[in-house]
Amino acid sequence: MILTIFLALVFCVAITLMMFSAVAFIQDKKFFSSAPKEAQEALLPREKELFYGARTIGWTLMTFSFLMILGVGVISIWDGFRSGFTLWQFFFRFVFIFTVYKLYDMICFDYFLLMKFQFFQFYFPEVESVYKNRKYGYNIKSQLLKLLIIFPAASALAAWICTLF
Structure with a gap:
């Protein structure tokens, strides 16, 4: 568990x-799909680097x-094999990792x-008006769909595949 x-x-x-x-160093529009x-349309292309070498650092x-x-994927599967995990143990490990990630994404990002901190707007001030009157970032339906359906289903599939070996 640890x-x-x-x-x-x-x-x-x-x-x-x-x-x-992606946001601070590379600054390429394709990362913000x-x-x-509205935010995608407002984004201006960044031809010039923030500073010399910024994109190299970013990449x-x-x-x-x-x-x-x-590494997280390899270690979680390898340790499961080594420990003789069952389907449910693999499933719990995968769904736990995905759930923690998605909650972190929804709350922190x-x-x-x-x-709150307008990190994205600092680097791309042209999108400030898009987020001005929102109480929550965006795509809450998509986030909840991933959290409640897609990630558990992917975890179940991955757990089943792991138990085949």
């Missing part, structure tokens, strides 16, 4: 690193975050970073 909690925290750190590198349509951090996410 390893599962640790892996969930590492997953959240990796996602934070990924978001930070989950933003509301390095992005690569590191992908490796961390991959969408509410605190986007709405």
Whole structure:
């Protein structure tokens, strides 16, 4: 259980690193496809780097975050095999990691970073009017769909696949 909690925290750190590198350093519009349509339309392309080497730093951090996410997957499966996990143990591990991540995403990213601290608006001030009168970031229906249906279903499928081996 301690390893599962640790892996969930590492997953959240990796996602934070990924978001930070995309917003603060790389600043490419294609990374913001989950933003509301109004925000996507308001975004101005950033041809010039924030500072010399910013995109290199961003891509390095992005690569590191992908490796961390991959590591979470590999370690969670490998440890499950090593410990002789059942379907339900694999399922619980996967659904726990995804649930912690999604709650973290909804609370920290969408509410605190986007709405309270206006992190995204600091780097992209042209979208400030899109988020001005919102109480919550955006796409709450999509977030809840992932939290309550998609992630548990993906966890069940992954757990079943792991028990085949």
